[in-house]
Amino acid sequence: MAEKKQVKRGLKSRHVSMIALGGCIGTGLFVASGATIHNAGPGGALVAYILMGIMVYFLMTSLGEMATNMPVSGSFSTYSAKYVDPALGFAMGWNYWFNWAITVAVDISTVSLVMGFWFPHTPAWIWSAIALGLIFLINVLAVSAFGETEFWMSLIKVVTIFVFLAIGILTIFGIMGGHATGLSNFTYKAAPFVDGIPGIVSVFVVAGFSFQGTELVGITAGEADDPHKSVPKAIHEVFWRIILFYFLAIFVIAAVIPYTSPDLLGSSATDVAISPFTIVFKRAGLSAAASVMNAVILTSVISSANSGMYASTRMLYAMSDEGYAPKFFGKVNKSGIPFMALLATTVVALLTFLTSLVGPKIYLWLVAASGLTGFIAWFGIALSHYRFRRAFIKQGHSLDELKFHATWFPFGPVLCLLLCIVVIVGQDLGSFAKADWFQIGVTYMSVPLVLGLYFGYKLIKKTHIIPLDEVDVAPAKLENQTEK
Numbered sequence: 001m002a003e004k005k006q007v008k009r010g011l012k013s014r015h016v017s018m019i020a021l022g023g024c025i026g027t028g029l030f031v032a033s034g035a036t037i038h039n040a041g042p043g044g045a046l047v048a049y050i051l052m053g054i055m056v057y058f059l060m061t062s063l064g065e066m067a068t069n070m071p072v073s074g075s076f077s078t079y080s081a082k083y084v085d086p087a088l089g090f091a092m093g094w095n096y097w098f099n100w101a102i103t104v105a106v107d108i109s110t111v112s113l114v115m116g117f118w119f120p121h122t123p124a125w126i127w128s129a130i131a132l133g134l135i136f137l138i139n140v141l142a143v144s145a146f147g148e149t150e151f152w153m154s155l156i157k158v159v160t161i162f163v164f165l166a167i168g169i170l171t172i173f174g175i176m177g178g179h180a181t182g183l184s185n186f187t188y189k190a191a192p193f194v195d196g197i198p199g200i201v202s203v204f205v206v207a208g209f210s211f212q213g214t215e216l217v218g219i220t221a222g223e224a225d226d227p228h229k230s231v232p233k234a235i236h237e238v239f240w241r242i243i244l245f246y247f248l249a250i251f252v253i254a255a256v257i258p259y260t261s262p263d264l265l266g267s268s269a270t271d272v273a274i275s276p277f278t279i280v281f282k283r284a285g286l287s288a289a290a291s292v293m294n295a296v297i298l299t300s301v302i303s304s305a306n307s308g309m310y311a312s313t314r315m316l317y318a319m320s321d322e323g324y325a326p327k328f329f330g331k332v333n334k335s336g337i338p339f340m341a342l343l344a345t346t347v348v349a350l351l352t353f354l355t356s357l358v359g360p361k362i363y364l365w366l367v368a369a370s371g372l373t374g375f376i377a378w379f380g381i382a383l384s385h386y387r388f389r390r391a392f393i394k395q396g397h398s399l400d401e402l403k404f405h406a407t408w409f410p411f412g413p414v415l416c417l418l419l420c421i422v423v424i425v426g427q428d429l430g431s432f433a434k435a436d437w438f439q440i441g442v443t444y445m446s447v448p449l450v451l452g453l454y455f456g457y458k459l460i461k462k463t464h465i466i467p468l469d470e471v472d473v474a475p476a477k478l479e480n481q482t483e484k
Helices: 013-022 033-069 076-083 086-115 124-140 143-172 196-211 216-220 227-256 276-283 289-322 339-358 360-369 373-394 411-434 437-443 446-461
Strands: none
Touching: 013 143, 013 216, 013 227, 013 289, 033 076, 033 196, 033 216, 033 227, 033 276, 033 373, 033 411, 076 086, 076 289, 076 373, 086 124, 086 289, 086 339, 086 360, 086 373, 086 446, 124 143, 124 289, 124 339, 143 227, 143 276, 143 289, 196 373, 196 411, 216 227, 216 289, 227 276, 276 289, 289 339, 339 360, 373 411, 373 446, 411 437
8 A cells, every 4th residue: 555645844943933933923013013002001012912922932832842742734633633532633623724724815815905005006806816826836835935935024024123123212212203202101191001901901812813823833843854853942932032022012112102192093904004113113214114014014914824825734634634624635746745735725715815805794704703713723732732741641651751841831731721711702792791792793703613613523423532541642753854
């Protein structure tokens, strides 16, 4: 019987680190961060992002412990199936695939909005078609092509943040812009904490969305040249960089722009002219700021779509291997790319995008249905790791056998589980107070969808939660290393 073709390892250590970093630096920081400062004040925004950053670090170390023990492209779908319940693996896999397939469609729609900044009279669908074609081309080549593309696009974002921080600090001291703001905006009116704890909680949800994408490091483990080294390195480096970038960027924005500024309230991905980064650049006297930031945001959106295409393709490929999806999605071409899974994801993204043109309501429902899937995936990661470590110890193994140790077990995964529940439940409590059931349905749609997948598979396949002493914690053997 012929051996099944596997995806080929080809992601270098620098690719893995930059993919993990770039995955959580996007429009959440470049655009939406302004609204968090407006709603919670400078102090409230900083506290929310720091707390979410700490939670993400624990989540990453949990994922790292499992990914170095079993580096597979299916990542947390495989871990959920092996360490908790096959039904949970099924639900987590399809949840994550759906999330990124819809995200690709949203991103290519956003590309047309961003390009409209320069070409307002060109039909929007043309730019979206070009973006989707480019992303498909990058992903259909060798995985190293994806890694290299993501490396450079992520590097552009990182360099932009460094330039922004330098110019912002000069503006705070009056060296640029002609007026020293100092820290006066931190004590302006109700600052630094606007609306107290409720204000912090309200932007905690937004902060969580900003950090989504960090879990991509788990997906890349299946194709990393040396996951036992590159994954732990990426996790440690990414945490400190994220905290540094988000903390300092929000600090600079809050120092330069008062939280009462209507520009911050209006921050949205559809209007780059009021990105807080753009406003700070303009106050420093840089008139070309809007055009430069538009180019950076364009890079960021394409990077997000590129990562989404990669993640959803590898998840669909892994699910076919586990028996959760049709077998033909597991077919790999000569370059080691799961072509049928890539094609299916591209078609879904294209059809979803087309609904935005012919049926806006359907499109909005699809986007809403994917709204909380990222947090649900995080919940699955934390639960899988909690079960994995408990099973590992119960079966008589020593922690010395693990190539990477998660931080502060069991505090880390338990904290992640609790905060994920808080974020999911607290997503739109205002709608419950108003008894707005339509809005509740739109906001929380992804929750019943995942529960339906879980219980539906459980009923059909008669699965059960795996006892700890039966959990398969054996490390995976690394095969298919990059050919020298």
